[in-house]
């Protein structure tokens with residue numbers, strides 16, 4: 001039996017602190033309630049929506065730090081989330097209770113807006129509640145994340161060091177790491193007893209990460225260099241105080257942090273010896289049911305693994321054939337070579353590459369800007385709704401280049417103080433052959449993530465009536481990645497690839513990649529493919545390098561079902577558009593369709609379908 005450390009380290013806190021903190025919490029909840037009381041009918045369901053959101057933030061000091069919430073940040077900056085088994089159970093019970101509360105509201109008597117609010121939040125909560133039989137079905141430590149990387153990341157990236165109180169909190173957090181790691185260890189042992197053990201290749205990478213972290217010693221450790229770097233210029237802390245603090249920081253790292261890592265390393269070395277290389281979750285207890293749950297969680301549909309596998313195979317064939325036709329028209333007629341091999345060769349052709357120099361990289365950045373400016377002007381034919389937020393193009397900072405994707409979208413600030421950003425990774429010009437650039441720009445920027453996420457984050461300010469805050473942040477990957485993928489195709493339909501057969505090949509290559517994911521994810525977790533078989537299939541069908549594909553496959557192993565959300569979401573949006581066209585004939589309006597899809601922010605696909613169906617019915621009359 002594993003025991004949880006039940007006592008927290010003593011804190012230098014007075015009764016005043018606790019009274020103030022309680023008052024503050026009451027005030028915050030009171031303010032929300034008051035706002036509802038004033039603006040809406042008392043005991044309105046909207047009070048409940050906000051309460052759920054506020055309660056989630058209050059439960060998590062780490063989330064508060066990550067979001068950088070003013071005031072609240074200072075109250076909880078020296079704490080970690082309690083991840084003990086008992087606390088996670090309590091959190092789960094709370095979610096169940098909240099869901100029951102939501103169900104007790106009389107839905108029929110609500111306004112259409114609140115019906116939609118309830119439907120979206122209800123979906124989201126039910127997906128959480130349905131996890132109950134699979135409460136332990138995950139790998140808390142894996143190569144993509146876990147405390148071994150999340151804890152230092154939070155301290156380095158998000159924990160502020162501007163005042164003495166910030167430094168005190170930093171040291172308290174360092175010394176709190178052993179308790180946090182013990183809680184994680186407790187969870188790992190429970191999982192091991194239940195036969196939930198990550199594949200050997202996952203444990204091996206986690207071990208490497210942890211050993212690398214402590215290998216360099218205290219003074220080269222990022223937790224130490226971060227402290228030195230951030231406090232160097234502080235005016236309010238004297239040189240003597242800084243020296244005393246740095247000693248405390250070093251001691252905390254040496255004793256608390258390194259010992260905590262050492263303990264996790266020892267346990268995982270034992271686990272490594274007891275693990276196998278089986279890659280899929282079929283190997284877990286009740287693994288097939290778990291995978292079905294994961295597919296529902298990520299796609300928000302009831303599509304089973306065999307169906308998704310088949311959809312993937314069909315799409316891979318269709319897209320590969322389309323690419324073959326285009327390649328042949330462009331003179332690549334050697335049919336003894338696969339499409340993927342020809343695409344590989346294409347990406348090395350001089351005519352498609354920018355120079356591998358700072359000037360070449362500036363040209364890439366300028367090209368992305370130009371593409372997005374043009375898209376912004378041309379999408380007007382298909383949209384009468386746009387985000388207010390601006391879109392800029394920025395390069396990934398040098399020190400982050402190695403670990404980041406080729407491009408990503410950074411959402412605007414919720415208060416509108418900063419616009420959206422398309423962040424391009426310029427570590428190597430060779431990674432941006434010209435024929436792939438349009439698709440990346442349309443996906444991340446316009447009309448992709450920037451339009452969808454931008455509109456969603458503004459719902460709380462622009463929609464009439466004002467939407468509850470949860471609607472601006474709630475994620476449904478099938479919807480938001482589905483939209484971004486749909487945008488790639490929409491750009492093609494709008495003529496953005498006219499007279500650009502190679503750009504169109506780049507688009508199809510990107511679509512093919514998402515279709516391959518359907519085959520590989522279901523292959524690993526349902527059809528019991530090995531990691532190696534998955535890599536072989538993926539190299540052959542995407543033409544990407546083995547190292548790149550290996551990272552992908554290992555990601556699917558620890559995030560079952562996630563990789564299926566993109567293509568399934570896109571296909572649903574296309575299907576709904578076709579249905580609307582068929583039903584409305586000449587009355588179909590593309591601008592209106594896009595408004596219906598985007599104006600409500602992220603939704604589960606069945607709710608989106610219902611919304612589109614309602615619109616079709618209204619438009620008919």
Ligand SMILES: [Zn+2]
Pocket residue numbers: 443449481484
């Ligand atoms: Zn995306």
